[in-house]
Each structure stands twice: as C-alpha cells, then as structure tokens.
Amino acid sequence: MSFSGASLHTELLRDLSPAVLERLLWVLVALSLVGDIVTTFVGLHLGLAESNPVARSAIEGYGLAGMLALKGIAVAIGLICRPMLPPAYRPIVPAGLALPWTAAVCINVYMISTAI
Template sequence: MSSDGVYQHHRIPVTVTPADLERLLWVLVAVSLVGDVVTTFVGLHLGLAESNPIARSAIEGYGLAGMLVLKGLAVGIALACRPLLPEEYRPIVPAGLAIPWLAAVCINVYMISMVL
C-alpha cells in the first residue's frame, strides 16, 4: 500500500483558542453542576441513594446547602489551581470538573429512568 503523498486535511472552519475552549468548558461546568445537583435530588426524592460517601454525608448533614458547598469547594480549588498552569493547558481544569459531573448526570438519569 502506498500513498502518493496526497493527504486530505480537514480543518474546522473556525479557530478555537485555548481561552475560547476554556470559556466553553466553564459553561459546561455550570450546566453539569446544575444537572448533577438536580438529578441527585430528584433521585433521592424517588428513594435512590447517593453513592458518593462524601456527598452523602454533606447531603444528610446539610441538605441542598451541603451539596452546593461541596460543589463550590471543588470549583474554588479548580479556580485556585488554574493560574499554576500555562495558558494552553488551562482548559484541562474545567474539563476535570465537567467530565465527571456529566457522567454523574448520565448515571443519575439512567437510575431515575429505572425507577419511573
């Protein structure tokens, strides 16, 4: 198999800078945070249990406020650590929050759908 040196390169028609990507990921953090909190409390209302022991303790002890403080601490730590990275690597910070929270939303929605 050979190629005649002909390669097709497909490029996105817009340029996405690390700053643009980071901004988009912070929006995703906000959406996933709200989604996680809402689906968690809907699931709890339907009789499901929180599987994360730290979140479970916060919820059992302080309810919604405990969950929001826990999420706020995670976002605060992320914001505090963000300046330690070079600008081109900073999008990893919101991605590190958004990805697990989006996974939690998917799991929560699945578990809720099993109960309904």
C-alpha cells in the same frame, strides 16, 4: 463523493483558541453542576441513594447547602489551581470538573429512568 461535515468539524476544533475552549468548558461546568444537583435530589426524592459517601454525608447533614458547599469547594480549588498552568493548558481545569459531573448526570438520569 466527499463528506465536508467532518472537515468542517475538524477546522472548528483547530481554530478554537485555548481561551475560547476554556470558556465553553466553564459553561459545561455550570450546566453539569446544576444537572448533577437537580438529578441527585430528584433521585433521592424517588428513593434512590447517593453512592458517593462524602456527598451522602454532606447531603444527610446539611441537605442542599451541603451539596452546594461540596461543589463550591471543587470549583474553588480549580480556580485556585488554574493560574498555575500555562494558558494553553488551562482548559484542563474546567474539563476535569465537567467530565465527572456530566457522567454523574448521565448515570443519575439512567437511574431515575429505571426508578420511574
């Protein structure tokens, strides 16, 4: 008995070029950025508090514009640093942005679900 699903998954990852992987990760960055902003503001509307002191200060001082500015700065730094890496390592830039923002979305969704 064999399971070809695992083999197919491994082949897809092996055939994925760094450029294609990077594009997919930038899509994940965009989705996680939007998800983080939306879930943060939904949570704040429900009475939850922002735990990141920098983000909390930006939101308290400038609202949505402050949050967008923080995210924009992070993306800009990533885009500025990206050309410094060899092409094979460039996917680390969007991965480094998407990973914490995706984790934040998961945490925010959990916190919202407990507040409802």
